[in-house]
Amino acid sequence: MQDSTANDAAWLRGIWEPVSGYLTAQKLVDWALAALVLLVGLLAARLARATFRRLIGVRLRAQHSLVAEKGIFYAVLGLAAITALHAAGADPSVLLGAAGILTLALGFASQTTVSNLISGLFLVGEQALKVGDLIRVGANEGYVVSIDLLSIKLRTFNNVLVRLPNETLLKSEIVNLSHYPIRRLDIALGVAYKEDLGRVQDVLLETAAKNPYCLDEPKPLFLVTGYGDSAVLLQFSVWFTRDTYWESIHRMRQRAFEALTAAGVEIPFPHRSIYAGSVTEPFPVRVVGGEDASGR
Amino acid sequence: MARESAGDLLDDVVAVDCPADPDAVEPRGELVRIAPATPRGVLAITPKLADRPVVARPETTFRLLPGAQIDLFVSTPVWLEVGIDEPPQTILDEASWRLSDTWFGAVTGPGELCYAIHTAARLRLENLPVLPHRAVTKVRLENRAGETVSLERLNLPFPHLSLYADAGGHLWTQVVSVRLEAADKLAEVDLGEGPPGEAREPKRVAGPRLVVHRNILVRAKSAMLD
Numbered sequence: 001m002q003d004s005t006a007n008d009a010a011w012l013r014g015i016w017e018p019v020s021g022y023l024t025a026q027k028l029v030d031w032a033l034a035a036l037v038l039l040v041g042l043l044a045a046r047l048a049r050a051t052f053r054r055l056i057g058v059r060l061r062a063q064h065s066l067v068a069e070k071g072i073f074y075a076v077l078g079l080a081a082i083t084a085l086h087a088a089g090a091d092p093s094v095l096l097g098a099a100g101i102l103t104l105a106l107g108f109a110s111q112t113t114v115s116n117l118i119s120g121l122f123l124v125g126e127q128a129l130k131v132g133d134l135i136r137v138g139a140n141e142g143y144v145v146s147i148d149l150l151s152i153k154l155r156t157f158n159n160v161l162v163r164l165p166n167e168t169l170l171k172s173e174i175v176n177l178s179h180y181p182i183r184r185l186d187i188a189l190g191v192a193y194k195e196d197l198g199r200v201q202d203v204l205l206e207t208a209a210k211n212p213y214c215l216d217e218p219k220p221l222f223l224v225t226g227y228g229d230s231a232v233l234l235q236f237s238v239w240f241t242r243d244t245y246w247e248s249i250h251r252m253r254q255r256a257f258e259a260l261t262a263a264g265v266e267i268p269f270p271h272r273s274i275y276a277g278s279v280t281e282p283f284p285v286r287v288v289g290g291e292d293a294s295g296r
Numbered sequence: 297m298a299r300e301s302a303g304d305l306l307d308d309v310v311a312v313d314c315p316a317d318p319d320a321v322e323p324r325g326e327l328v329r330i331a332p333a334t335p336r337g338v339l340a341i342t343p344k345l346a347d348r349p350v351v352a353r354p355e356t357t358f359r360l361l362p363g364a365q366i367d368l369f370v371s372t373p374v375w376l377e378v379g380i381d382e383p384p385q386t387i388l389d390e391a392s393w394r395l396s397d398t399w400f401g402a403v404t405g406p407g408e409l410c411y412a413i414h415t416a417a418r419l420r421l422e423n424l425p426v427l428p429h430r431a432v433t434k435v436r437l438e439n440r441a442g443e444t445v446s447l448e449r450l451n452l453p454f455p456h457l458s459l460y461a462d463a464g465g466h467l468w469t470q471v472v473s474v475r476l477e478a479a480d481k482l483a484e485v486d487l488g489e490g491p492p493g494e495a496r497e498p499k500r501v502a503g504p505r506l507v508v509h510r511n512i513l514v515r516a517k518s519a520m521l522d
Contacts, residue, residue: 181405209396216398216412217351217449241397241409 027089034088041080049073062131066147067124112167116150119166123147129176134242136175137164182215183245185238187253190231192266197224197232200265204236207259213248215239230268330387337380343467344375344389344502345431346454349408351398352415358447360439360476368435369418370452371427374459374467377502392429400451410451417447421494431459431467434492438475445476456487459502462495 049069057065082096107114124147129135133144135154142156152169154162177183191200201222208220221237236256240248260267274283352370360366373393379386401407418424424432433452439445452472460468471488491498 180403181407181409182399182403212394212396214396216353216396218399218403239399239403241399244397 034084037084045076116166119170134178187236203263213244337382342377349410351410352450354417360445365438371430433469436473441476455505460491460498463497468495
């Protein structure tokens with residue numbers, strides 16, 4: 001019993017002595033100073049970011065400002081962290097050396113992250129898109145809500161947030177639908193072969209003229225694009241500003257269809273005839289309803 | 297207040313009705329209810345010019361031979377501003393006739409969104425139907441370039457122009473002078489001090505929507521004719 005008590009005391013002494021040796025009053029002051037330096041550094045980083053945003057960031061493009069703000073924030077915070085470690089008694093030169101090795105190790109371990117980071121810098125430099133643009137990447141289409149160091153975030157039309165890694169974007173085809181101030185809407189349609197194409201053109205042009213959001217110039221375009229199986233294939237193209245484009249797509253197609261129908265222009269659709277062939281007997285057909293069924 | 301138009305561009309019947317009983321408004325179209333700052337105040341309807349430049353395209357090809365100096369009369373629909381006087385507040389600022397949009401400039405930009413009208417580009421005022429809801433602009437064109445210039449479209453800077461009413465109740469804008477100095481089709485634009493002499497006893501009813509700066513005139517120099 002006495003032996004076990006003595007062993008416990010020796011064990012506790014073994015732990016406490018190095019700790020008490022390290023936790024001198026001076027060390028505590030150093031660590032408190034380091035924490036203070038880190039706190040001041042955090043505040044200084046936030047202040048530097050806010051000052052940059054107010055003085056210079058407002059004159060830059062949104063994504064440039066965003067990248068620069070993050071760079072300034074982490075640079076100031078990094079300096080504060082090194083100063084804090086120095087205040088705590090650690091040798092920064094050793095730390096920096098270790099950081100070099102650590103960076104190398106992390107670099108190998110985080111190739112994707114670094115690739116995304118560099119891709120992001122290229123994307124920002126290229127200025128192919130900016131916050132607020134409507135873009136299409138693969139199957140995703142939506143408004144750019146943020147351009148970050150590692151990814152770009154889209155808000156799709158059905159209000160879903162899509163995160164696209166910068167590396168993917170750099171390798172993909174990006175279609176920027178709102179880069180230019182005006183856009184063309186192409187309506188493909190077909191009319192029956194018997195129709196007067198000049199009259200069809202007049203009806204469609206009048207439809208465009210009646211829509212105030214349809215631009216007078218550039219002029220609407222009417223093209224015969226081919227001869228289909230059951231219709232003369234046409235293309236009717238009208239211009240809208242990018243702000244009214246999406247609202248106009250549905251309306252313009254609807255009005256064009258209504259105007260052609262009102263003008264008696266036939267828009268044919270494929271008819272299917274069932275032929276049983278010459279060898280087999282014709283299908284037996286029984287008429288249901290009509291005069292026989294009603295008895296009249 | 298209910299506004300009604302027959303739908304024809306040259307129709308001069310634009311009825312504005314202010315029934316005392318809101319239930320008397322026929323339930324057609326969209327009903328908008330407005331709460332002013334104070335229940336007092338007098339409702340005022342003021343004609344104004346378009347809130348964007350208007351691009352006038354001659355209905356037929358119009359060529360200006362070297363040295364030609366002509367006056368054109370262009371008629372455009374006015375906007376109606378409905379406001380109250382105490383405190384001065386605008387309730388509504390709407391076109392009496394919604395003109396079609398058009399793009400003035402390259403399809404890839406730069407350019408500006410304007411309204412489009414097709415004008416007969418009358419040389420004589422008596423040939424122009426003077427209608428109460430349309431303002432007449434006198435455009436003085438002078439071709440000082442040494443070659444024939446085809447007038448395809450004319451960009452009228454309405455947001456920079458004032459509107460005047462004459463003794464007969466007809467509406468006029470400031471005179472716009474366009475001088476073609478060189479063959480590169482850049483035009484020098486001057487906005488006149490007031491309405492043309494054809495307007496009898498004119499009174500200014502609305503100032504410009506945008507203050508005219510020198511740089512705007514320089515910009516207009518390259519954008520007036522295309």
